[in-house]
Amino acid sequence: MDQLDPPFDPKDFRRALGMFATGVTIVTACAEDGTPVGITANSFNSVSLEPPMVLWSLANNARSLPVFSATKHWNVHILSNEQEALSNRFARTGEDKFAGLALDKSVNSAPLLPGCSARFQCRTAFQYEGGDHTIFVGEVVQYDSCALPPLLYVTGGYALAARKAGPVSTEPLANMDGASYSENLLGYLFGRAHFQFVHGLRDTLQQRQLSDTDFFVLSLLSVRQPLASAEIAAHIAYTGVDLGAGALQSMVRRGLLLEQAGTETGLRLSPAGSDAILHVLAAAKAVEADLVNRMGELESAALRNLLKQAILATDPGLPKLWQSAAAPHQA
Ligand SMILES: Cc1cc2nc3c(=O)[nH]c(=O)nc-3n(C[C@H](O)[C@H](O)[C@H](O)COP(=O)(O)O)c2cc1C
Structure with a gap:
């Protein structure tokens, strides 16, 4: 594989990647002994419509990797704009992330969180090595969604989506040397x-x-x-x-x-x-x-x-x- 010219700065690379706006998901699974695991992930993406398939990637140093690698079942939750605290909770390694959380009934063994904009219950179809991450591709077995506005993540922070507005039906007045009155004021x-x-x-x-x-x-x-x-x-x-x-x-x-x-x-x-x-x-x-x-x-x-x-x-x-x-x- 070709290398980028040195010096390669991973922080700068991450900052550049952060220009790509994403949603925020929590991916959950259940260990064989019944322990639930879950992580916040914005590497989620759609792959195929027929059959319905999605993907996401997990850092190889994540504690939950052995569980996600061993199980075939995981659920992806697209977080709503009211679930920022939940995103932060599942982005911290180690703590009991599920303490006090109510769960919905899922078709598989993985925990299913309520209050999300959309949810995809999946079965692992493929698993690939991807540098310092492992890529999981899953077939969607069940999904649901609602009108709750999704939480976004861009340039290292949470954001909200809004469609771009068309112009208001006014024209800027003739330019008066920087003092013009415009519809964008x-x-x-x-x-x-x-x-x-x-x-x-x-x-x-x-x-x-x-x-x-x-x-x-x-x-x-x-x-x-x-x-x-x-x-x-x-x-x-x-x-x-x-x-x-x-x-x-x-x-x-x-x-x-x-x-x-x-x-x-x-x-x-x-x-x-x-x-x-x-x-x-x-x-x-x-x-x-x-x-x-x-x-x-x-x-x-x-x-x-x-x-x-x-x-x-x-x-x-x-x-x-x-x-x-x-x-x-x-x-
Ligand atoms: C917005 C956001 C997106 C994230 N996306 C990913 C991701 O796609 N893959 C990943 O491995 N970690 C991602 N993380 C970091 C994990 O959520 C974090 O390392 C998690 O605590 C790992 O959990 P574990 O070590 O308990 O398995 C993200 C964190 C945030 C805040």
Whole structure:
């Protein structure tokens, strides 16, 4: 076999291979004495449709190699994006990887893990030497799959899949020396996506005679209440809305909020305020369900992930709304 020019750097080779995005699988089998084994593997690939065949490769220094070499039966689990912890668990050598795990019934002796995007129950067809790995080719005896978005692995880290979007139907304006406004500007995309989403709530907001500020305050209090006026203002300031003294008082006068006196002074939702926000949130859920339906589960999960990254990267230091600090404030 021809050698690569020295010096060959295995780390650099691995980094180059990492440019190839893969899914993440766990492959399981059972030793003759009944001990289950399993490893995280991204070397999985499809081989043949008829007969249905798949392959994966196992490092020759893996503890589980003797078991996989001896048995004819193994199961490949394509992990879902919610199974990152499971992937990490099965990537560690030595520990009892199956402790506390519920298993499904499999057609063979190998453990079958639930909650995966797809599963292939296999029988070894061929086994080859492949350098410092052993390649297993298996015939698929049984398989199942569901709509859970799969976990991906690329450039040495976990990732989520999203199909590439077609262009939004806008054209960049004529170039104004680097100041042109284009459909690829994140600011434009954020803004347009936000307003198009909120557009789906307009009718409900108008029917209830709620302004955007009313909506914001009501939804804030639906998560956490009571809140003092200053706290509400602190939560809302980043939207650019200056609440002033009048806006909250107007909501009290319109019967949407109640002023609570006593040790915990603050504002809370009135029954009418609760009812109004319930209806608006129901409309928001319907818009969201429609969006997820149009975009697909895969893209929706990837979008949530990217929006969270963007929110973290631009967080001006907002008070934490959903964290345990909320507990003492709750009614
Ligand atoms: C994302 C990812 C992919 C992996 N892919 C493989 C693989 O394809 N083959 C392999 O032998 N090890 C792979 N590993 C490493 C094994 O999961 C790890 O060495 C495992 O603990 C071996 O288990 P064992 O020594 O208990 O048999 C991968 C690890 C990760 C995190």
